[in-house]
Amino acid sequence: MKRHVLPGFSLTMGLTLLYLVLIVLLPLSALILKAASLEAADYWRIVSSQRAVATYRVTLTAAAWATLFNAVFGLTLAWVLVRYSFPGKRLLDAVVDLPFALPTAVAGVALTALFAQTGWYGRLLAPLGISVAYTPVGIAVAMAFTSAPFVVRTIQPVLEDLRPEVEEAAQSLGASDLQVFARVIFPLIFPAFLAGCALAFARSLGEFGAIVFIAGNLPFRTEITALLAYIRLDEFDYPAAAAVASVMLGAAFVMLLVTNSIQFWVQRHSERA
DSSP, rough: OOSSSOOOHHHHHHHHHHHHHHHHHHHHHHHHHHHHTOOOHHHHHHSHHHHEEEEEEHHHHHHHHHHHHHHHHHHOOOOOOHHHHOHHHHHHHHTTTTHHHHHHHHHHHHHHHHHTTTSSHHHHHHHGGGGOTTSSHHHHHEEEEEEEOOOOHHHHHHHHHHHHHHHHHHTTOOHHHHHHHHHHHHHHHHHHHHHHHHHHHHHHHOOOOOHHHHHOOOOTOOOTTHHHHHHHTTTHHHHHHHHHHHHHHHHHHHHHEEEEEHHHHHHHHHOOO
């Protein structure tokens, strides 16, 4: 009889489902029910107002730019950490997780101090006519800072598990380093790369603490959707807050559905190949 370290299937599955219901499903259900308490016309009026649409545009645009930056930066950093040995490697590897441990409000204050007109970075960018703090660029910077570890930590273990024989075989057939990466390595890490980017994008959509300090929070310019939901909540307009939040929830679900579909297609395609 095979022994298991953990208790039986019934107990572990029951605890897992209990956790899922209490921590995830019930809060989401409460949000959906609160939004559903509105009439259809009122719901549409709230989520399609000019101010709400402006927050969607600001949030999605900044999240897209932050994810694009993290896709390149995260892949490069993961590659460096896996493929090279250098002094300070362990320290750099530990610093990657700093945005996870750092309170988002502290990150927002730090970024604002750096990119303000009198900050270390702001002084250098001001003569070039570039403003970061209190602009949409600052929102993207805050999003990129808080979501960067997702891409790195998702790709890094996959790169570590790649067998060198695959690359050596491609090189023995005359492939250049660029061809080996583009045709051999990247297709193998693409599901993890896509998952990391999806997590970074979702994290950017839900970021709040780091953004409110550096954004300036100007309606129609630098106001994000999470802040608008918070404002409605602060006004005790709970149905309106739930309605705005439900749009963010729907966007996250759609993004995860598309990402999982692409990953499933890639997996099926690789199995057939």
